Amino acid sequence: MVDILELHRTVKLLVFWSLICLVALSTVEARIRHYKWEVKYEYKSPDCFQKLVTTINGGTPGPTILAQQGDTIVVELKNSLLTENIAIHWHGIRQIGTPWSDGTEGVTQCPILPGDTFKYKFIVDRAGTFLYHGHYGMQREAGLYGSIIVSLPDGVSEPFAYDNERSIILNDWFHKSTYEEATGLSSIPFVWVGEPQSLLINGRGRYNCSLLSNPSLEACNVTNPECSPYILTVIPGKTYRLRIGSLTSLSALSFQIEGHNFTVVEADGHYVEPFVTKNLYIYSGETYSILVKANQNPSRNYWMTSNVVGRKPGTPTGLAILNYYPTHFRKSPPTVPTTGPLWNDTAPRLAQSLAIKALQSSIHTPPLTSDKTIVLLNTQNKIDGVAKNVNATSSNGLYRLKFNSTVDVVLQNANTMSVNNSETHPWHLHGHDFWVLGYGTGKFDVTKDVGKYNLANPIMKNTVPVHPYGWTALRFRADNPGVWAFHCHIESHFYMGMGVVFESGVEKVGMLPSSVMGCGETKGFHRP
């Protein structure tokens, strides 16, 4: 009896291995990449300070999705939170044909209830560097985020050369819970959580526990291995592609590698006409690929740093280590980490935005004219709150766009509630990439500025900043049937209402899967 059972097991194993081999051999064809994820609360100490975070399969950031262009991704997401629903957005994936898998709670789906398993299924139709994150309440900030790396089809090469690649997610980190932050934002008067305590690089930071009155009571411990810095080991002479994404809740960042210039080659999954820089400005929701050559003195290590820009920093520099093999990875760089560029110098940030153009050999030219222009004034005033703004308007924020029409959006920045202060807002569009037609300072002038649009080689992106007191113009084709969010990617701004919804061609979507329905207006339309 035992023997038969063991025989069965052996046969099963053989079948299993045969399947593995089958999958391994069929790399030419588009594959289905199947992930099983479980979302839970766990205590973690990403920056040495222990707090409750939301993890995927035990980690924050969650697992990296590695796929090849054309693959189908299936994520079976089990919600093991106690009483809290979830939804996950696949940031930069256009969801062509699967708008219900966009993961935007309240826009494309009902949230996933505790105990339920929801299946996200979508095709990654373009190679590039993408992200995923919670898109419900402020769950991204609670730890629910990660990377999606899509490689080119076999036999197709990138238009640049490198020996190896790594991915890096930048983030900022608060010690208070997202519930606390959101409750403050909803209070009248408004209570602000304050600046982030740490900047994380690949989920790791280092808070100075001695700032706490009683670190042991607060469970802050700098010897906790969870808060050791991220280490990127390089071999001297080799060139590395670093895929860098930012999912900060609040902070605009500058990223730099001590002693190394690097070349920007990709932005939001589109090739960039390469340019060399010593720092990368990156805004929440953006991704870039940079090429960095390990061409410095290999007998020491170097700091990789992230710094807050665009807002008076109250957060120390985020640190990681570029480790030159065979120098020991624990050897601290002999230098003091740089503090990065001046936080309030907008000029180099605008200059870098302007420098990002489509790679000459892969330009997708935009339509030369648009059918409609939407101007969105980026104020930071509450309409129903204490600080009233007579210029602000209130609506349901839903724009119905003619299918296949060309739409321009002009993001116009303004003052915040404080005098002489204007902040950076990174706007992210779901379901589409857009052409970035131009940036300017001051008030957008339709008679002068439209004529200066870059229609020759604009980069396509899904996230773009509008700089302090400036404007940003973008164009997109409303060619993806569905209902799509367009919003400031700063978590608290989006929470406060800084976003709209574009609807186009919903009649082409067909029957929605019942799994996305059963709440709000769809309550009662839930069919088996």
Place this chain on the structure above:
Amino acid sequence: MVDILELHRTVKLLVFWSLICLVALSTVEARIRHYKWEVKYEYKSPDCFQKLVTTINGGTPGPTILAQQGDTIVVELKNSLLTENIAIHWHGIRQIGTPWSDGTEGVTQCPILPGDTFKYKFIVDRAGTFLYHGHYGMQREAGLYGSIIVSLPDGVSEPFAYDNERSIILNDWFHKSTYEEATGLSSIPFVWVGEPQSLLINGRGRYNCSLLSNPSLEACNVTNPECSPYILTVIPGKTYRLRIGSLTSLSALSFQIEGHNFTVVEADGHYVEPFVTKNLYIYSGETYSILVKANQNPSRNYWMTSNVVGRKPGTPTGLAILNYYPTHFRKSPPTVPTTGPLWNDTAPRLAQSLAIKALQSSIHTPPLTSDKTIVLLNTQNKIDGVAKNVNATSSNGLYRLKFNSTVDVVLQNANTMSVNNSETHPWHLHGHDFWVLGYGTGKFDVTKDVGKYNLANPIMKNTVPVHPYGWTALRFRADNPGVWAFHCHIESHFYMGMGVVFESGVEKVGMLPSSVMGCGETKGFHRP
């Protein structure tokens, strides 16, 4: 135009006032009591320590439901939490004919999603003192609770006299969030949150902020009016009915009023053969009415106190003030509050349990025999955790009971995971009251103990304690069609699985309202 509008308004107001008068005049008939509640997160300082709590209409405890026997209660509950669902249980209300309004998430309804409004509608068919509280995750402990007071029909008198009445809810209070506590409970190895920081009386306590290393940083402030003690003002010579309920998460309590004996007259909505005592032992989920006469020196005030029993106390005494008019209510009693009875002396607690019998003139005699006996061994071992217990069994915990059959349950206490330690477990039955047939010490012996059951004048209750190393026997008629939870009312014990479900007569329930469905097994059966 304006005049016409104003006329319309006047007419509307008149109609409104006529309706009010109509309602006021029709007190003889059963009424519909309509409540609109909104559940939100808010910062509160119930015991001086500020933390995020869950409020109903801005308060914790929430509004008291005041009704008359036979009334229909309608609570329109709006969930304004961020990402968290809710469900509210009407504790002690049998929900005859409305089992779907019992508010037990996962048993009688799907949870109420953020943004949704759910309508609870049920009849309060018996006069008495009842409770309500969150019944999803650990939301009760987060602040979601309150009182239901049901008065007798007009013309019917209580079998005891009093001049006035007040209600008091006792609770214990943790500074950590329920998420943190639950995450600890789910961890392997198990992490315990520790003893409660405070005992609350009507939502008010007083934590010693100086125990914190940095009270200002922790937002702990003893001058905050929110943490002033509850004050019960009495007029000398008058008799007061105090309706006392306990909704502690963990603690068994003793309640006493300095210098005053009192008479116990009601338990869980049933009249008690009156007995005089100087302290009331009360377990989570129980309610009592006591009569107290203001017959002491009226030139001073007196402490009302609650103390932890049955578990080594790590929580200071809960304090409120009995204020004799016209002594100023702010005048502190001249005495040091008593520390209450010995925490580890089970004998007087068992004696009080045995003293609680049905009032002679209102005995509902139980069936003399039962059709089925269920023995539930109260261990505190995890089956899947690190501490394994070979005696524990695992099942779905669902008991199908023949409709209208008589069921006995014997709750048998045992050791906890610690040696020489046994705790008190208050068990609460939904949808029914049961007769309390007996309490004993040691191991229940079916051949000897059944014969000693009190079938003459057992009290009916919905919640009953099983004392350390003892047993408790109860009997009920499975005469209420539905699916009903029966569980230990200690929040963390229930969370860890200390509960079962009784199903009986579900074929008589008929069509469920679609509003309770749409999750778990009912997903896809949600019809408009």
